[in-house]
Amino acid sequence: MHDIRAIRETPAAFDAALARRGDDAISAQVLKLDGERRAKIAAAEDAQAEQNRASKEVGAAKAKGDDAEFERLRALVGEKKAEVAALQAEAKDLDAQLTDMLARIPNSPAEDVPDGKDESENVEVKVWGEKPSFDFTPKEHYEIAGVAPNMDFETAAKTSGARFVMLRGAVARVHRALAQFMVDTHVDENGLTEINSPVMVRDEAMYGTDKLPKFGEDSYQTTNGFWLVPTSEVPLTYSVAGDVLDASALPIRLTSHTLCFRSEAGSAGRDTAGMLRQHQFEKVEMVSITHPDESDAEQKRMLGCAEGILERLGIAYRTVILCTGDMGFGARRTYDIEAWVPGQNTYREISSVSTTGDFQARRMNARFRPADGGKPQFVHTLNGSGLAVGRCLIAVLENGQQADGSVKLPEVLAPYLGGKTVLGADGALA
CATH class of the missing domain: 1.10.287.40 (Serine-tRNA synthetase, tRNA binding domain)
Structure with missing residues (x-):
């Protein structure tokens, strides 16, 4: 606002x-x-x-x-x-x-955001890691021999329709391991507080985090009026709605692993193969509530937290700052992290880290009391994926694929997989 x-x-x-x-x-x-x-x-x-x-x-x-x-x-x-x-x-x-x-008016872009009409004019600010080389043509995640039996789109379509998937066996476990690894890293190393947050919220929470009124068609609403969260940014950020916080309580840094739901309105025909774009997916979210003077530094910190997950997984990526024409409605500045996916021979977004300034805080009347005792001021709110679990699974599977249809998994996941680091061509962990 x-x-x-x-x-x-x-x-x-x-x-x-x-x-x-x-x-x-x-x-x-x-x-x-x-x-x-x-x-x-x-x-x-x-x-x-x-x-x-x-x-x-x-x-x-x-x-x-x-x-x-x-x-x-x-x-x-x-x-x-x-x-x-x-x-x-x-x-x-x-x-x-x-x-x-x-x-209904979008946030004003920060001065350092590059001008541009669409994603083609985003500006690359960082490239990390080496893209894997293969002596065979790399497959997309759902085509890999060790993955295909455990990534069931047909049964999911029978129960729920298009753009859903049932993960089975070892693939489901790797997916769960990734989420646990992300949360543990953010809590133990990055200083975030883990929250087990609701996935159904009221109108006020959606409005306060700028998802309503303009983008209601992009989300799902239950028959009794609750909204299914498009991301846990909504409950985490809205947790300070109406509060007047002490300056000493800032920053508040939160993380949550939840299901997320998006109708993908207007995306018909885009990325329909595989599990890249789903109606239901999982994400580990990061949210920071900060003093206005600290929000730009906090965004860089959050960006480093998200990039660090990919670095520890050994996934090559690039970071771009979004141009004005590609930024989200509530964002003042956004960095996208794009992981390398060999099956498509391109980078794909796996995280967006945004600062909204006081845009959301005004909508939900979230303020802090300055240390000098002056008039309460609006906090700044930031959010970022840390990371999208399904898309991270895609990157891990495609980058680790072997000629025989097996997948070499990142060593950092071994503690979550009973010490195993290979998804065999038969679909079992070894």
Whole structure:
């Protein structure tokens, strides 16, 4: 959510920030609505003052025995009372319209975000690791001999439809091992607090984390009104909604491993093969609640946490900063980490690490009390994948594949796999 006062003070700068995203100028519409709302509020206050004056004069007229003046003033009080109620109702309606308009305007990009129209103009900032070389044509994850029997799309389609998968046996265990390895690393080495968070949330939580009202079609809603989380960013970030935190409590660093649900609206025909783009998937999420002065440094820290997972798994990757045309709605700056997937001979996104500034905090009224005791200020919120478990599984399987259909697994997973480091061509761990 944007600060209406900032739009009033610098409307041209506000429109210029939107133009960087490819959006039309909207400050004139915002300020027109804001002006109408403020005028109604002022008129209601004037009418209330007139009502109050008339109310005082009613008693004086009655004491004087001036019946005519008494009746006139009493009628005026009733008239002003009705006028105040009408003006307040109109102001409330205009306020709701203004709030809805502001809620649909994306966040302003940070100054260092590169301008661009789409993902082709994202800027590479880091490349890590060596891509594996093969003396055979590498397969996609679902084609590898040791994987195919344990990655069951047909049964999942029978129970749930397209874009679902049932993982079986050793592949299911490797998937679980990856999630455990990620959470343990974030807790034991990166200093995050593990949260077992709900996967069903209320409207307020979705709204506060900028998923509503604009992107409701991208998520699933239950028949009794709960939303299935698109990511645990929603419950983790919203956990501080309405709070006034002590500055000494910041930063708050959280992580959670949950199921995530996305309708993938508008993505028909994209990445339908394999388990790259699913309606239900698992992700280990990182969320930080920080002091505004520390949020840029915190984003770099979170990026390092996510990159570190891939480095310990030995997966080559590159990191890009998203251009203005490819950033998400609520992001002020986003880095994507893309893992190398040999089966497609390309890098694929496996994590996004974003700072929203105070954009989400304003929506959910999350503030902190400065150490000097000044007026409460809005916190900054950040979120990032640490990592997407299914996509990480894809990268591990494809990078470790062998000519005989087996898969060599990263050594760091051995403690989670009973000491085993190979997925055999027969689909069993060895």
